[in-house]
Amino acid sequence: MNPLIRMSPVNRPDFSKLKNKLNDSEKEDDFVRRLIYYINKKEKTHPQVYNAAGMTPDCFHKIISGKTKTPTRISIISLAFALELNLEEAQDLLSRAGYYFPVPTIKEDVIFQYCFEDKDGPHTIDEVNEALCHFGFKAVGGRN
Secondary structure (H helix, E strand, C coil), X not given: CCCCCCCCCCCCCCCHHHHHHXXXXXXXXXXXXXXXXXXXXXXXXXHHXXXXXXXXXXXXHHHHHCCXXXXXXXXXXXXXXXXXXXXXXXXXXXXXXXXXXXXXXXXXXHHHHHHHHCXXXXXXXXXXXXXXXXXXXXXXXXXX
């Protein structure tokens, strides 16, 4: 039972500000909005991003428009490299899609993390793929 039902309208707390904050936090947590934010922040065009991430234009536009489910973790990592994000930004993007990074049990994450953190970065997806292949892992995104 709601304890506020019997309160007079004058004494009832105003939850409209709380409702607005909840709505704002939902917007902040949205993966697509964050992806668009990073595209704009990094001043990239859509073709630059989807080509570098190794995605088809159709697949990318379905993601951007929200017409498809959340992409795979590897696809988001490819997008993060395509956008030349740093480690903190990549972790932010992945977390908004419900993924963790780095995952200690995924060996490729050591390479990904190194490439996001490296002072000589940001690394392109092709450089990341070169490192992955050098250590015997499958390339992701890009021109593999």
